[in-house]
Amino acid sequence: MTSRRDGGRIAGDGESAGEAGSESPSQSVESGGIEPDEGDEPDGVTFGWSGLRAGFVTCAPVALGVAGYGIAFGVLADRAGLSLAEATLMSAVVLAGASQIIAVELWADPIPAAAIVLAVFAVNLRYSLMGAALRPWFRTLSPAKVYGSLFFMADENWALTMRDLTSGSGRGAFLLGSGLAMWLFWVASTVAGVAVGGVVGDPARLGLDYALVAVFVALAVELWDGSSSIVPWTVALGTALVTAQLLSGQWHVLAGGGAAAVVEVIRSD
Amino acid sequence: MSDPLALRPWVVLVVAATAVVTYLTKVGGIWLLSRVEVSDRVRAGLEVLPGAIVVAVLGPQLAEGGPPEWAAAAVVALVARRTGNILLSLAAGVGAVVAFRALL
Numbered sequence: 001m002t003s004r005r006d007g008g009r010i011a012g013d014g015e016s017a018g019e020a021g022s023e024s025p026s027q028s029v030e031s032g033g034i035e036p037d038e039g040d041e042p043d044g045v046t047f048g049w050s051g052l053r054a055g056f057v058t059c060a061p062v063a064l065g066v067a068g069y070g071i072a073f074g075v076l077a078d079r080a081g082l083s084l085a086e087a088t089l090m091s092a093v094v095l096a097g098a099s100q101i102i103a104v105e106l107w108a109d110p111i112p113a114a115a116i117v118l119a120v121f122a123v124n125l126r127y128s129l130m131g132a133a134l135r136p137w138f139r140t141l142s143p144a145k146v147y148g149s150l151f152f153m154a155d156e157n158w159a160l161t162m163r164d165l166t167s168g169s170g171r172g173a174f175l176l177g178s179g180l181a182m183w184l185f186w187v188a189s190t191v192a193g194v195a196v197g198g199v200v201g202d203p204a205r206l207g208l209d210y211a212l213v214a215v216f217v218a219l220a221v222e223l224w225d226g227s228s229s230i231v232p233w234t235v236a237l238g239t240a241l242v243t244a245q246l247l248s249g250q251w252h253v254l255a256g257g258g259a260a261a262v263v264e265v266i267r268s269d
Numbered sequence: 270m271s272d273p274l275a276l277r278p279w280v281v282l283v284v285a286a287t288a289v290v291t292y293l294t295k296v297g298g299i300w301l302l303s304r305v306e307v308s309d310r311v312r313a314g315l316e317v318l319p320g321a322i323v324v325a326v327l328g329p330q331l332a333e334g335g336p337p338e339w340a341a342a343a344v345v346a347l348v349a350r351r352t353g354n355i356l357l358s359l360a361a362g363v364g365a366v367v368a369f370r371a372l373l
Contacts, residue, residue: 068356084273086280093288098319102326103287113283120287123322124294129315132298132307139303150295194273207367210341213334214362216327217342218349221358223320236321237328244329256325257318265314 045137047145047172055177058164059157063181066156067189069097072215073104074193079209080107084194091190095154095183098219099123105212106250119253130158134175137165141172152179154186231267232260337369 070091077087082104094100099120106116131150138146149172153161157178164174223229240256301307331342345362352358 065354065356068354068359071356072359082280083275083277085276086284089276089281090284090287093284094291096291098323099287099291102322105326111279111283113286116283117286117290119322121290121294122318124291125315126319127291127294128298128301129312130298131295132302135299135302138299146299147296150299151292153295207363207370210338210363210366211359213327213330213338213342214345214359214366215355216323216330217345217362218355218358220320220323220327221346221349222353223323225320229317229320232317232321233324236324240325240328241332244332252329253322253325256328257322260317260321260325261314264317265310268310268313 045140045170045172047141049173051169051171051173052177052180054164054169054171055157055161055174055179056181057177058174059160059178059181060185062156062160063185066097066154066182067185067192069215070186070189071193071196072211073097073100074190074195075197076101076193076212077104077190078194078197080104081109082107082194084191087194088187088190091187092183094120095152095179095186096120096124096127097154097186101212101215102253106253112250115250115254119250122254122257127153130155133162134158134165137170137172145172145176149173149176149179152176152183154179154182157182232264235263236260335373337366337373340369340373341366 073091074087077090077100078084082090087104090100090103094103102119102123103116106112106119131153138149153175157175160178161175164171236256236259239259240252243252243255331338341362344365345358348361349355349358
């Protein structure tokens with residue numbers, strides 16, 4: 001499975017797909033310890049302009065699609081009472097769509113800061129797994145490059161980056177390039193969304209009170225993973241419905257998500 | 270809404286806190302993996318979180334609604350499944366809920 005490359009650095013383009021770096025991340029995780037295990041490490045990972053540009057160009061059309069999501073976030077943030085500057089700031093520094101929508105959904109006066117921060121953390125925990133999957137390629141890069149690039153990691157550009165790296169391109173800057181495309185479209189579409197939301201009058205009359213439900217139904221369809229989703233989703237739904245009856249605020253989100261994760265840990269043997 | 274450029278200190282603080290915890294999740298995996306080993310069980314538990322949280326948000330919201338909201342949710346699911354486009358699904362859902370509220 002492991003194929004070590006003899007040549008030193010890789011130029012980037014024109015590498016035959018599947019030659020290097022074809023080991024799955026989980027294998028590296030299993031063998032992973034503190035000591036670098038020789039032979040399991042895709043070497044020749046570079047960090048330069050060609051990778052940065054390739055990431056940006058590959059991700060731009062995808063990011064344009066994500067902009068629709070950003071407009072929805074902007075509308076919801078405006079309805080929650082955030083100013084244009086505040087909503088834009090959130091998109092610029094958080095850059096994690098679903099968690100931002102949940103944050104503005106939880107928004108109230110006074111701001112339930114603890115619930116918001118906890119919910120955002122829980123929703124984004126998956127990024128830890130996604131980042132971990134990048135480790136076989138990122139372990140040879142400097143910490144500044146790794147921890148800088150990871151700021152720009154979102155679902156879509158992570159998927160594109162994994163596709164690129166597993167093909168053996170060795171382009172370590174792909175995540176940063178694709179992430180910059182995501183960031184640009186995400187921030188711009190947030191501004192557009194807040195502007196649209198400000199023009200719109202009574203949200204219920206125009207059905208905009210339904211925007212979040214619609215986005216989440218669409219998100220659920222995307223996240224549906226076949227029969228393996230049935231048990232965790234049922235647990236999450238049941239726990240959330242019961243908790244919503246018992247507790248005000250938005251604790252049902254954490255209760256539902258937490259219960260599903262615990263059940264999954266218990267039953268996965 | 271008041272001033273579009275308003276940056277209220279408490280709001281900025283909460284936004285900053287969400288940014289910090291988000292960044293911690295993004296770098297946490299790589300940071301932790303070089304120190305401890307994540308069991309397959311924990312991994313499985315983390316993997317169901319995004320879907321479970323979406324369902325936990327949706328459930329009570331839909332339970333509060335009535336037939337127009339439920340029918341519109343079905344329309345959204347259908348459009349999302351067919352097109353995979355979030356914006357299109359959003360537009361279809363908002364349009365459908367307006368129509369169903371007038372009809373049902």
